[in-house]
Amino acid sequence: MEIIFLGTSEAVPTEKKNHTAVLLRYENENILVDCGEGTQRQFRIAKINPCKLTRILITHWHGDHV
Structure with a gap:
């Protein structure tokens, strides 16, 4: 299994951190x-093709997760 963190920030992103x-x-x-x-x-930065996604899991409906 490979885990790639694309965003780890909370409700307010910063210059170096994005939403979850x-x-x-x-x-x-x-x-x-x-x-x-x-x-x-x-x-784009991680060179990941979003067309290759097989599933999307939304943990909850807060705006910083959707």
Whole structure:
């Protein structure tokens, strides 16, 4: 299993931290856990193709997680 932290900040992002987003890679699955603001940018920086996501898990409906 590979765990890639794309964002670890809380409700207010900073210049170096984005809202919560974690990518789990396990076998043939690419699971995105939460998708806070700025996740698209983090995909680009980490050279991750969002079209390869197989599942998206939203832990709860706060704006910094969706």
